[in-house]
Structures are given as structure tokens and as C-alpha cells.
Amino acid sequence: MPNEFTFCPVILSGGSGTRLWPLSRRTYPKQLLPLIGGGSLLQQTAQRLARLPNSSDPIVIANDDHRFLIRQQLTEIGVTPSPLILEPVGRNTAPAVALACHAALQRAADPILGIFPSDHHIANDAAFQSAVATAIQGASAGYIVTFSITPTRPETGYGYIRHGDPVSDLPGVETVAAFVEKPDAVTAQRYLDTGNYGWNSGMFMFRASVMLKALEAFAPDVLTHSQAALANASLDLGFTRLDAAAFAASPSIAIDVAVMEKTDQAATVAADMGWSDLGSWEALHGFADKDSNGNALQGKVQLRDTRNSYFRSDDGRLLTGIGVEDMIVVSTADAVLVAPLARAGEVKDLVSDLSALNAPEADLHRKVSRPWGTYQDIDRDDGFRAKRIVVHPGGRLSLQRHRQRSEHWVVVKGTAHVTIDGVETVLTRNQSTYVSIGATHRLENKSNEPLHLIEVQVGDYVEENDIERLDDVYGRTT
Structure with missing residues (x-):
């Protein structure tokens, strides 16, 4: 009952x-x-x-x-x-x-x-x-x-x-x-x-x-x-x-x-x-703490002669402004928004425009969350892609393989348990390993501290859908 x-x-x-x-x-x-x-x-x-x-x-x-x-x-x-x-x-x-x-x-x-x-x-x-x-x-x-x-x-x-x-x-x-x-x-x-x-x-x-x-x-x-x-x-x-x-x-x-x-x-x-409902940047400006000139500031911001504006630096870069009034300026790792506060309601339409152009920034941040942690692109070009990967304590990536790329992993912080073709090794700071094309592999963090590593992918195709998951503790198949 x-x-x-x-x-x-x-x-x-x-x-x-x-x-x-x-x-x-x-x-x-x-x-x-x-x-x-x-x-x-x-x-x-x-x-x-x-x-x-x-x-x-x-x-x-x-x-x-x-x-x-x-x-x-x-x-x-x-x-x-x-x-x-x-x-x-x-x-x-x-x-x-x-x-x-x-x-x-x-x-x-x-x-x-x-x-x-x-x-x-x-x-x-x-x-x-x-x-x-x-x-x-x-x-x-x-x-x-x-x-x-x-x-x-x-x-x-x-x-x-x-x-x-x-x-x-x-x-x-x-x-x-x-x-x-x-x-x-x-x-x-x-x-x-x-x-x-x-x-x-x-x-x-x-x-x-x-x-x-x-x-x-x-x-x-x-x-x-x-x-x-x-x-x-x-x-x-x-x-x-x-x-x-x-x-x-x-x-x-x-x-x-x-x-x-x-x-x-x-x-x-x-x-x-x-x-x-914080349904726009204008609404957020209305509720945020403000300086004596009515400016709401988040992150590294330096202004002169600026009034009634919303400046937010979410990626650590310095935002500066001179003579700005009634504006929104928001900076992230991969996109910057500049708009009048009065037109904040049009941001949704701008995102629709980006989606129509298949711009990944419409939906994805540069730092992407996964159940085991996060990854963030730090560089890429034809034939290669570099990521910073952070695995939460207890996090375990799927047992997987790739058909079109190899991977190089360098541990920069923490301890990694790496399994490649059934062989498990333990890597600590400043140690690395190589995953060849087609090799089954898995990365785990069995410690109580976050694991940080740099991954360099090399191959003809380095997109996320080149993953064949063989086993996944989070129930994912794709």
C-alpha cells in the first residue's frame, strides 16, 4: 500500500x-x-x-x-x-x-x-x-x-x-x-x-x-x-x-x-x-546584480562610459566596451552574441537561422558532456582532431572501436586504466598510449580524482559517429 x-x-x-x-x-x-x-x-x-x-x-x-x-x-x-x-x-x-x-x-x-x-x-x-x-x-x-x-x-x-x-x-x-x-x-x-x-x-x-x-x-x-x-x-x-x-x-x-x-x-x-521565467537576456539583465551604471557583468569585463548593458564572458577572455548602451554582449568558447537588449526576443530566430545552416554551434558547446565526463575540441584540421578529455571519478567509457581513425592518449593529470584488445595497463601523468585503427579499447577512471588527458585522433574521418560500441555501462548504443 x-x-x-x-x-x-x-x-x-x-x-x-x-x-x-x-x-x-x-x-x-x-x-x-x-x-x-x-x-x-x-x-x-x-x-x-x-x-x-x-x-x-x-x-x-x-x-x-x-x-x-x-x-x-x-x-x-x-x-x-x-x-x-x-x-x-x-x-x-x-x-x-x-x-x-x-x-x-x-x-x-x-x-x-x-x-x-x-x-x-x-x-x-x-x-x-x-x-x-x-x-x-x-x-x-x-x-x-x-x-x-x-x-x-x-x-x-x-x-x-x-x-x-x-x-x-x-x-x-x-x-x-x-x-x-x-x-x-x-x-x-x-x-x-x-x-x-x-x-x-x-x-x-x-x-x-x-x-x-x-x-x-x-x-x-x-x-x-x-x-x-x-x-x-x-x-x-x-x-x-x-x-x-x-x-x-x-x-x-x-x-x-x-x-x-x-x-x-x-x-x-x-x-x-x-x-x-528568465526567457530572454533582457529578463536576465533585469534580475542580475548591476553596477552604478545599470550594467550586469559576469566574468572578465572592463567597461568605460557604458550603461544599462549585459556583458558576460563565459570562456575566460576579457570583454571590453566603450560608450555602449542597452546592449547584450555574451562570449563563450565558440560563439559571441552582440544585440540590443530590446531585441533579445529575436535570439531564438537567430538560432533557427544557424540550425538551417547546419552550424554545430546552434546545438553544441565546444565542451560536450557525456555520462562519464566531458570532452572539448582544442584543435582540428583535415585528417586530425585534438581533444581535452576529463573523466569523472568512477567514469567508464564504452568498450569501442573506430574504423577510420587511430588515437593517441597522453595523461596530464590523474590515473587512467586503459584496456586495448583485452590488455589492461595503468597510465599516470606524462605517460601515453596508442590505439590503432580497429583496436577494441576502453578508458576508465577508478580513482577518486578527475582524470585529464589529451587525445589526438588521426585518420581520414574523425567525427563522433565513427564509434562502434561493444559494451556500455550507461546503456548507449550510438
Whole structure:
């Protein structure tokens, strides 16, 4: 019999975050980045939820591509997802909410769920906890509660909630009169002036049974396919892998459209908690600490006569500026963004342009994460490629071979256990080895310290897809 608990937090971590390119990319999106304060946005979200009274281990619903990064980041802060559900394809928030309800019902008879995106910033933790406590009361009474953020400016980038009447016997809970699409500037100002509108935060609270009945009434296909995807799921290295075909068959639809705009059980709690979805560089500039001239600075930056700008050096290089106003300048190891703050919303379109050109920088950082560690290109040309490889303590690369390249490894820090054609050797600093074309090989770090080595590949073809995996502890085949 599952144990009873008052509240089950759910973290949604399936986004790609291209609006904060070049820092956020498809393979390493913004929820995994330390943008404000300590830790990544995902870690901050998990810690914020862990501080709630009567909270349980979170259900985490994530993009399959990010599974090892998400588990690593949560492990670092002592949070254990229960479970960590992997979406084989993106299907927006309604299928994710349905999955969360079914997963939570495996742990309790009819828990209250809280749905929280992993990439939001909340500055006022006390106000957040107070709003959650009020929303739990509304959810206990059978409402599907959303959080309406008290607006501080005529924002055109958010949808709005028009507040209805107060709910009797539930202080702080109001009915929802209407969900309103993103307005133009004039309409947004009118919403701000009336004082009866709030920003739609995308956070929700409800009983599992209430949401499942609503999905059955308004989005039965979502409910059916999500239930089948979880019922036929498999466990893989601690991850819950959904039935891919069943989940892909679900309509791709937001919970706002699928349920909230149709149900008569929608309620809202107004909250002034210093919230932002950090959906653009302009939004990040608004929340970042600033100097006396309104500049938000990260990394090595030196400015003269510069105002109201966002400068970030993420690769150690020195950024300088003279006479700059209202601009974004972001530097990473392989890309630089320069844009007016007012046009920050166009960054997503720029990434689409890069993707159309098949530019790898659209999706990949120069430093690429793997479940065993990271690698970073340091040089390449026709016929060769050089990488810096870092293997985490306990990390173990797949047993593999290459058809079109040889590899030279030089250990620069740590201890490497190397297996080539069945023969294992141990290499320490300033020692090297050679892997010939076609040789089966594996690299391991059995120590408690990171292993650093330089790899030089030589061959007619030195791309990542020249890997034949023969055995992999992380379950990868490609």
C-alpha cells in the first residue's frame, strides 16, 4: 500500500532554452546553467521545493538527452527523483502532467501535485512558500490552482490571467475569469492599470484525481496515450523509460489549452515572489546584480562610459566596451552574441537561422558532456582532431572501436586504466598510449580524482559517429 503524503512536487525539465543562446543550447539548456545565484536553475528549483513543509522526493520529467546531466546535478545537492521519467520526444506540458498524476498515484492514494518548471527564478522564497500553502488549500477543496504573478511592468512576453471572484472560505484563492494571450504594449499597460490581471507563471497545484478527470473530459487522447506510455515503461539504470510509440502518439498540447481554459474548476493565487521565467537576456539583465551604471557583468569585463548593458564572458577572455548602451554582449568558447537588449526576443530566430545552416554551434558547446565526463575540441584540421578529455571519478567509457581513425592518449593529470584488445595497463601523468585503427579499447577512471588527458585522433574521418560500441555501462548504443 503506498504511503500517504500531503504534497508531491513535480519538476518539468524538458525545455531547450534557445532564447539564452549562446550560453543555453539544445544539449545543455538553461535549466542546467548557473545563471543567477548559486547552482543551476534546476538545482535551485529542487532545493526550493525541498524546503516546503510536508514535501516528498520530486517526480522529475525530463528530456532523454539530458538524463545523466540532470541526475548528476540533483545528486550533487542530495536530491533523489522518485521517479526520473524520460520523455522520448517533446509533447508539451499536458502529457507531462498526465504522466505525473499516474506516477504520483503509485505513491499515494490521491496526492496533491505541484507542477513547477525547472528553469524559473524565484527571488522571494518566503512569498513562494506562502503562495504554495494557499494553493494547497485550494487544491484540497477540488480546484486546479495556478499562480498569478503580480505584474511589475506592462510585459508583452507573458500570457495573463484575469482574476474572478474570491472563493468563499479560501482566503487568497480566486476563480479564474479568463486566460489571456500575450498582449500588445497598449493592452499590457491597461492590464497593469486595472490591477485585476497577473502573469501566467506556468505553475499549478491540484489533486491527482481532479486533474485526471479533467483530462478525461477535455483531452482524452492525452490521458490514454500517457497512461499507456507509463504502463509499458521500463527501468533503465534507474531511469523510467516510457513506451516511445505510445507517448509519441499523444497530442502535443499545453495544459493551459488542454484543461485550464476549459474547466470550471480553475482558480488562482496571486503571488508577488520575485518570479521570472528568465526567457530572454533582457529578463536576465533585469534580475542580475548591476553596477552604478545599470550594467550586469559576469566574468572578465572592463567597461568605460557604458550603461544599462549585459556583458558576460563565459570562456575566460576579457570583454571590453566603450560608450555602449542597452546592449547584450555574451562570449563563450565558440560563439559571441552582440544585440540590443530590446531585441533579445529575436535570439531564438537567430538560432533557427544557424540550425538551417547546419552550424554545430546552434546545438553544441565546444565542451560536450557525456555520462562519464566531458570532452572539448582544442584543435582540428583535415585528417586530425585534438581533444581535452576529463573523466569523472568512477567514469567508464564504452568498450569501442573506430574504423577510420587511430588515437593517441597522453595523461596530464590523474590515473587512467586503459584496456586495448583485452590488455589492461595503468597510465599516470606524462605517460601515453596508442590505439590503432580497429583496436577494441576502453578508458576508465577508478580513482577518486578527475582524470585529464589529451587525445589526438588521426585518420581520414574523425567525427563522433565513427564509434562502434561493444559494451556500455550507461546503456548507449550510438
